[in-house]
Amino acid sequence: MKRDMQLVREIFFQIEDLPHHNKGPFDKLPDESAEVLDYHLKILQEAGLVAWDQIDRGNDCNWYLGLRLTWIGHEFLDNARNEGVWSEVRRALNDNAVKSASFSIWASTLSDRLSQLLS
Template sequence: SKFSKEEIEYTIIRLEEAGFIIATIDWVNARPFYVSVGSLTWKGHEFLDNVRDSKVWSETKEVASKVGSVSLSMLATIASSVITKSLGIN
């Protein structure tokens, strides 16, 4: 109830376009008529695995906040960088 149907549909469509989820989207008159999420993709699982640790997620948000707003793909890149840095891999 916090988000409108349109906001949820928009987010699902964008996540599917970015390759984070597998979704079924049926369009009528250039508007989404039916939207259903099937599952996460490998990329979606990888992102969630990367930010699962609260320390990694906190540092990821801290880095992202310096810019103001970033895309989900950029958050994924930042999270990977945070993990790489913590492992001492350059």
């Protein structure tokens, strides 16, 4: 399964809006399968961008208790929040010459572009 940075951004927005002590399946993105969402949550957790207190494995989907962004997850989302900056960086990193980029490149490129706009 491929990592989808657009989906990562959408997941972050949805997690940010969750109540503090949430418990339930993460199904805020109905156009995505539970399998795709669970995969992305797992790799985001492995990268230290999201965390949860407990996970209960269900038949059709996993239930997350206390699903939240970590400090680093919030930092990334703050840099990715502006639609114009996100679209510009996304176009640049999805360009035919680049094709794909690591998370650290995404994070630093977003941060650099935002810094340029602020100076």
